[in-house]
Amino acid sequence: MRNRKFSKGKKFIFFLPVVALIAAALGFIVMYLWNWILPEVTHCGQLNFWQAIGLLVLCRLLFGNFNKGGGGPGNRFREKAWTLRSKWDGMNEEQRAKFKEEYKRRCGGWGHRNKE
Incomplete structure (x- = not known):
């Protein structure tokens, strides 16, 4: 029995429709x-569909990539909390x-308004 491996070209041809299908489904x-x-x-x-795709791209640009849950070594929030x-x-x-004092002056605490 022969071991069949995909060449890089065949992988790309398989990968492209899968990405398009996922993007269409998300859109x-x-x-x-939304509607x-x-x-x-x-x-x-x-x-419409194209506006939904544009909204997904905008969210990707503003908020970063769609990570799998849990985060890993590259989790920015965890790193930031550790630094703080x-x-x-x-x-x-x-x-x-x-x-x-500076925090209270700027933020006024959670759920409270500054009474100045």
């Missing part, structure tokens, strides 16, 4: 959900108090 899903929910809730216009934690651990009490 139709976004279009369907089902948002016009009724927010009174916005309906989306290491900075916090490196602060003395005076620097921590200054940081907290």
Whole structure:
């Protein structure tokens, strides 16, 4: 029995329709959900297929790629939290108090408005 392997050209020919099919499916899903929910809730216009594809591309550009759940070594949020934690651990009490005051001044705490 002969071991059949795909050449790179055959892999590309197989890969291209799969990518197109996935993009089309995602476009139709976004279009369907948008047209089902948002016009009724927010009174916005309906989306056509190409606008849905454009919305997917825009989300990809703004929010990054569609990662599989859980994140890995490249998870930016985890790295950022780790960096903030290491900075916090490196602060003395005076620097921590200054940081907290600056946070309260800028953010006012969660769910509270500044009363200035």
